[in-house]
Amino acid sequence: MPARYSPAMSSSSSRRLALVHTGGTIASRPDPHGAGVTPQQAPSLDAQISGLDDVQIVSFQPFTLPSPHVTPQHMLALQALLGSLEGVDGAVITHGTDTLEETAFFLHLTLQCPFPVVLTGSMRHTGELSWDGPGNLRDAAQTALHPQSVGRGPLVAFGGDLFDARTVTKVHTSAVDAFGGYPGPIGRIDQTGGQAALRYFAGPETRWLYAPTSLTAKVEVLYAYAGWQGEGYAEAEARADGLVIAALGTGNLPAELLPMIEATQKPVVIATRTHAGPILPVYGYAGGGATLKRAGAIPASFLNAHKARLLLLVLLSLGLEHAEVRRVFEEGRF
Template sequence: MPPTPARLALIHTGGTIASRPDPGGAGLTPQEAPELSGQLPGLEGVQVQVYQPFNLPSPHVTPAHMLTLARLIGTLGETGGAVITHGTDTLEETAFFLHLTLHCPFPVVLTGSMRHAAELSGDGPGNLRDAAQVALHPASTERGPLVVFGGDIFDARTVTKVHTSAVDAFGGYPGPIGRIDQGADGPALRYFAGPQGRHLYAPPQLSAAVEVLYAYAGWQGEGFAEAEARADGLVIAALGTGNLPAELLPLIAATHKPVVIATRTHAGPILPVYGYAGGGATLKRAGAIPASFLNAHKARLLLLLLLSLGLERQEVRRVFEDGLF
């Protein structure tokens, strides 16, 4: 009896990887899934089931779309793995949302491209092939959702877009957790770290609202009161290791809503060590919650899920401070 062919779920959501120039001159626009699904070189014999829950540029993707993806993946049944093609602008947010909400027995890999489908030396077909090979590899199980770009394999917790236009647009400290290369004898996949445990937070609906504020030199809290009135919780992309101008300290101390302090820098943890007004130690004493190593937009997604589950501020603090994600 011949071996059972590998099965791959290929989920298209739009983005540059599926885009071509609009003949009307309006710019790049995402195309439908069938054209992109033919770009699977090196995967002959794999049974591919194609899905397209939506077809959007990634700036249009919302947490509701991410929840739709999680629910779709939960219905796939027996498959060897799943690949999601996605625009790069919010790819890391969708990856982290799935990391926090998705439990499935097979690997899930997100990828995209920086060059559109009609451009010379387009990177989409290679990224799609690499992602599919990673998704079907047994070493990729129990790792949570992964991001594959330019042959590098990233953990959803730490991956971030580090360049607006370069082909190697994704990075994130401390770097990739694996690598896939195309050798003479086929793909060579290596992981540099073992699988790690993770915690899942899957509310039945996204009922909370969370806003992000960005700190800068001379900020006196403009926008804080308005965001606090609209939202159930706030995330501040703070300075350095989690510090703010002194004017923010009384605002944070007065609110009863959770305020999570992330950093606007490229990488690194929040360390509440400074005792001056607005320093990280004073913000924590005033009730602010350090975001650990999460950047502001990933901290927002975690806070959104926790508040949608009905967690109180002290429970939220425990999740962030104990790294339960």
């Protein structure tokens, strides 16, 4: 673990920014051996954080990974690193976009620190003329150092939009404005005459924080589709401590799943495969949301399946019982 960063490392008149690089497209370039685009090094600071002459920067690079290789254990290591920092006014994490929203949400659940944390990345690599990394990193740095960002939990800055970690999601595989998520951004940062113009559309909200020291539970995600008869359910239920199902619509499943969920003693959380919207246990037919809830399934509120998985992973790793897990989801304690 890198050493703590203390005020003695820079002058007291300057703002202090921690820059944590983890890999991803923003740190990638074509492999000289022809293997494709791969993360190779941290982005150049001079190229990416122009306009912050009064800022003292301390950099960390705990790992250099494409984001499909990032695991919850890496997220826990990031949480520990950020929690160890002292004397900084803000922190920026550069991250691959494929799992950026999951790392952001994990930190939303577990990170307690007095300074803002902003995650960003890029959709294009350093070898492309339209590389979006410098602008995104500048926006993230300015957001992390802005006084109105305090108390909001980890944020995502991308394409000038600022997102809440609970609702942000990747909505396009290749466009530079790849991030969205209903009900949309909670703020915007634009550049006018070399100055940052930042505006939030809402005030900070209460966060519920959890403090796992390890992630020992196993949670799997299953995906519902027309005609699904539960293939893979029994195998996943046997090897996992809990399940999340990306269900249909407001949280509905084919009738064949209802007796399977009734029979399990493990938490089964129902999310939706739909792009946005809450789980609403309305329908009373076999497999409808109301019958699933009566069978013991737990509605995921507005969390998508992969974020519901992280919340369930944290709760089960903390040893919470089934009833406590249900209460967290139903009361929106995240």
